[in-house]
Amino acid sequence: MKTVRDIAFARSGDKGNRATLSVIARDPADYPVLARTLSAERVQAWYRDSVRGAVERYPLPHLGAVHFVMHEALAGGVTRSLALDAHGKSLSSAILDLPLEEH
Amino acid sequence: MPRMKAFRIGSGAGYSGDRIDPARDLAERGALDVLVFECLAERTIALAQLRRSQDPRGGYDPLLEERMRAVLPACVRQGTRIVTNMGAAHPLAAGQAVLRVARELGLPRLRVAVVLGDDVLPWMQTHDVPLLDSHETVRSLDGRLVSANAYLGADALMPALQSGADVVITGRVADPALFLAPLMQHFGWAADDWSRLGQGIVIGHLLECAAQVSGGYIADPGQVDVPALEEVGFPLAEVAPDGTAVITKLPGTGGRVDRLTCTAQLLYELEDPQRYLQPDVVADFSHVQLREAGPDRVQVQGASGMARPEQLKVTLGYRDGFIGEGQISYAGPGARARGELALNILQHRLQCLGLGELEQRAELIGVNALHGPRLGADREPYEVRVRLAVRAATRTQAERVGQEVEALYLNGPAGGGGVTQSVRDVVAAASALIPRSAVTPACQVLEL
Numbered sequence: 001m002k003t004v005r006d007i008a009f010a011r012s013g014d015k016g017n018r019a020t021l022s023v024i025a026r027d028p029a030d031y032p033v034l035a036r037t038l039s040a041e042r043v044q045a046w047y048r049d050s051v052r053g054a055v056e057r058y059p060l061p062h063l064g065a066v067h068f069v070m071h072e073a074l075a076g077g078v079t080r081s082l083a084l085d086a087h088g089k090s091l092s093s094a095i096l097d098l099p100l101e102e103h
Numbered sequence: 104m105p106r107m108k109a110f111r112i113g114s115g116a117g118y119s120g121d122r123i124d125p126a127r128d129l130a131e132r133g134a135l136d137v138l139v140f141e142c143l144a145e146r147t148i149a150l151a152q153l154r155r156s157q158d159p160r161g162g163y164d165p166l167l168e169e170r171m172r173a174v175l176p177a178c179v180r181q182g183t184r185i186v187t188n189m190g191a192a193h194p195l196a197a198g199q200a201v202l203r204v205a206r207e208l209g210l211p212r213l214r215v216a217v218v219l220g221d222d223v224l225p226w227m228q229t230h231d232v233p234l235l236d237s238h239e240t241v242r243s244l245d246g247r248l249v250s251a252n253a254y255l256g257a258d259a260l261m262p263a264l265q266s267g268a269d270v271v272i273t274g275r276v277a278d279p280a281l282f283l284a285p286l287m288q289h290f291g292w293a294a295d296d297w298s299r300l301g302q303g304i305v306i307g308h309l310l311e312c313a314a315q316v317s318g319g320y321i322a323d324p325g326q327v328d329v330p331a332l333e334e335v336g337f338p339l340a341e342v343a344p345d346g347t348a349v350i351t352k353l354p355g356t357g358g359r360v361d362r363l364t365c366t367a368q369l370l371y372e373l374e375d376p377q378r379y380l381q382p383d384v385v386a387d388f389s390h391v392q393l394r395e396a397g398p399d400r401v402q403v404q405g406a407s408g409m410a411r412p413e414q415l416k417v418t419l420g421y422r423d424g425f426i427g428e429g430q431i432s433y434a435g436p437g438a439r440a441r442g443e444l445a446l447n448i449l450q451h452r453l454q455c456l457g458l459g460e461l462e463q464r465a466e467l468i469g470v471n472a473l474h475g476p477r478l479g480a481d482r483e484p485y486e487v488r489v490r491l492a493v494r495a496a497t498r499t500q501a502e503r504v505g506q507e508v509e510a511l512y513l514n515g516p517a518g519g520g521g522v523t524q525s526v527r528d529v530v531a532a533a534s535a536l537i538p539r540s541a542v543t544p545a546c547q548v549l550e551l
Contacts, residue, residue: 020373078532
């Protein structure tokens with residue numbers, strides 16, 4: 001079974017108590033399958049242990065990327081969180097395991 | 104009509120502790136017009152303010168002098184200007200420190216312009232405004248506030264640049280504005296030329312995290328390979344008068360600059376791509392185009408913008424108790440079960456000590472510490488590391504946490520090793536908005 005890692009790179013970042021997640025097709029030709037795979041609902045379900053709030057989705061076809069803002073994702077925010085990875089930098093790696101929806 | 108030469112602007116640091124060698128390389132070989140050092144994370148100023156309260160001459164970036172020794176000789180020789188927010192909580196002291204370094208180096212002359220006015224602590228102590236992303240107001244932080252700094256824009260840097268300074272030192276300034284300001288000054292972009300300002304912001308945003316656009320933080324062996332990452336070079340932009348630019352790095356350095364690295368940095372920490380709020384402009388990145396224009400060269404264009412926001416964002420630093428933490432490792436067969444037993448013992452111990460109601464994280468590194476219990480639940484680790492972290496009101500309470508973890512040596516499951524314990528004084532950050540009229544940027548020029 002192919003996963004996001006087979007076609008894309010992901011990076012996450014922090015803004016207060018929100019995490020950003022960018023998933024970028026390594027070959028722009030793979031953007032359609034990436035966009036099909038990464039619905040806001042599916043991403044939210046995948047991160048349900050970390051993300052307590054809403055997930056906003058920004059499709060960016062001309063960049064071959066799908067971008068997300070995930071609310072209440074950082075245990076109160078970088079500066080006061082008890083988490084080992086307070087910035088949520090490692091969150092991006094989790095999405096790489098998501099199976100692709102090829103059709 | 105002769106074409107105006109491209110303006111070369113480089114990035115010498117992506118955070119306060121960043122490497123110095125790549126910045127020296129850029130200063131020496133980059134033929135730069137400007138070298139920017141972005142060194143202030145959200146709470147860096149609050150921590151610097153605490154240092155300043157210990158030492159009235161401190162409160163600026165701890166690596167300022169070392170960075171200046173590394174780059175000043177080449178920058179002065181070649182006429183490269185330096186722009187940096189390494190002033191942190193005490194830009195004036197930072198400016199004086201730069202002059203001391205210049206004297207040490209035997210430089211004949213140096214003009215340093217210090218940008219002041221971001222410190223709005225007195226205003227915040229006498230007004231009540233809502234905290235962003237919170238139901239509270241600033242008054243809820245009474246007695247705990249350490250710092251309050253407004254994000255100044257490129258407009259605040261203009262007098263400093265116009266003074267002809269070789270080095271411009273600021274405190275809190277929006278990160279991309281450190282790059283936008285020299286572009287506005289050089290090309291004469293108007294303060295309401297929203298499209299060009301948006302393009303200047305995208306250039307700043309691409310450069311402000313230094314190696315993150317030139318091959319850092321992207322390698323995943325077999326999937327995304329990066330040549331000579333151990334020698335990764337810092338990036339620079341060649342900017343044309345219309346604001347289009349090429350992001351690149353120096354020949355002979357490690358790393359890569361291509362569509363993937365630039366897209367990852369373009370989107371890094373961005374929220375709505377159509378509305379990237381900056382003090383100078385609301386930038387719109389939604390139509391940015393990145394085109395590979397040769398090896399390690401990416402052309403960026405298509406950013407635009409709308410009128411700047413009415414208010415400025417302020418970061419407030421405040422004391423928020425203590426975090427006590429302890430860790431211990433278990434390995435080999437049954438490691439996970441022993442780790443879980445250790446966590447159960449610790450829970451019981453916290454209850455006995457009356458600390459059971461405190462906010463805590465009890466987890467196994469290697470199993471569930473980063474992403475929670477479900478992802479990766481089907482994979483068995485060879486080794487696990489127990490981690491217990493507790494938010495406490497007093498240092499003594501926080502110290503108990505590590506002590507209880509250490510006690511697992513003699514009182515816990517078999518084979519525990521490698522205990523570490525720590526107590527952190529938490530300085531947290533919150534945000535609020537302030538009217539522009541309450542913020543008065545100023546510039547002070549110091550000369551050798």
